[in-house]
Amino acid sequence: MRTDSVASDNFTPRSSGLPGLPGPDVDRSSGSPTSAAMAAAVPSRASTRLFLDFVLTAVGDRELVSTLPLDPEQRTWSRLPVPGGGEAWLIGWPPGSSTGFHDHGGARGAFAVARGELTEQVLRVRSLPIVVGGAVEVEPRQPQARLLRAGRGRAFGASHVHDVRNRSDVEHAISVHVYSPALPSMRHYRRAGNRLTLTTIENARDW
Numbered sequence: 001m002r003t004d005s006v007a008s009d010n011f012t013p014r015s016s017g018l019p020g021l022p023g024p025d026v027d028r029s030s031g032s033p034t035s036a037a038m039a040a041a042v043p044s045r046a047s048t049r050l051f052l053d054f055v056l057t058a059v060g061d062r063e064l065v066s067t068l069p070l071d072p073e074q075r076t077w078s079r080l081p082v083p084g085g086g087e088a089w090l091i092g093w094p095p096g097s098s099t100g101f102h103d104h105g106g107a108r109g110a111f112a113v114a115r116g117e118l119t120e121q122v123l124r125v126r127s128l129p130i131v132v133g134g135a136v137e138v139e140p141r142q143p144q145a146r147l148l149r150a151g152r153g154r155a156f157g158a159s160h161v162h163d164v165r166n167r168s169d170v171e172h173a174i175s176v177h178v179y180s181p182a183l184p185s186m187r188h189y190r191r192a193g194n195r196l197t198l199t200t201i202e203n204a205r206d207w
Contacts, residue, residue: 051180055176056151074094085181094166103161104179107184117147120146121145121162128187130198132199135197138196186202187201
């Protein structure tokens with residue numbers, strides 16, 4: 001499978017436990033915030049452009065972004081209400097935090113940065129392993145890591161494999177992520193040179 005990705009670089013704002021973010025994270029949210037940005041449905045057959053519009057609108061909502069408590073050492077998050085069968089998260093990234101390489105279990109979606117900067121590294125592969133321990137070769141020519149500053153976002157297709165990280169030594173980042181359909185699973189990988197190995201699979205019941 002090939003990744004299917006689009007990106008927007010210019011936009012004027014209008015714990016385990018968290019899918020895709022393994023590690024000792026904590027959920028410090030006190031409930032789902034309500035926001036005009038969350039009012040639009042994200043149907044399962046929506047275009048990647050609609051996903052991107054959704055997250056870019058959300059990160060422009062300062063009131064929504066400010067509801068997320070931040071922790072100096074651990075990622076924090078709040079699940080956002082999304083009509084239409086999708087799934088969305090407001091995520092806080094302390095300095096140096098990252099996801100590791102993962103996919104989204106066949107879901108499509110998008111993410112955008114509300115505060116700070118995030119760096120995304122995408123891996124392109126012709127197919128993906130289907131069992132833990134399975135491995136595939138990464139295509140030799142890979143895109144450069146993409147730096148996403150506040151107000152910028154990225155949409156992706158169903159076979160997208162990436163690592164997202166906050167490379168800052170001092171500044172927190174905050175982002176909004178949306179997936180459709182709601183995440184069925186998350187698959188985590190280890191990369192060694194041009195070899196990509198499936199290490200763990202999280203299912204929806206795990207979070």
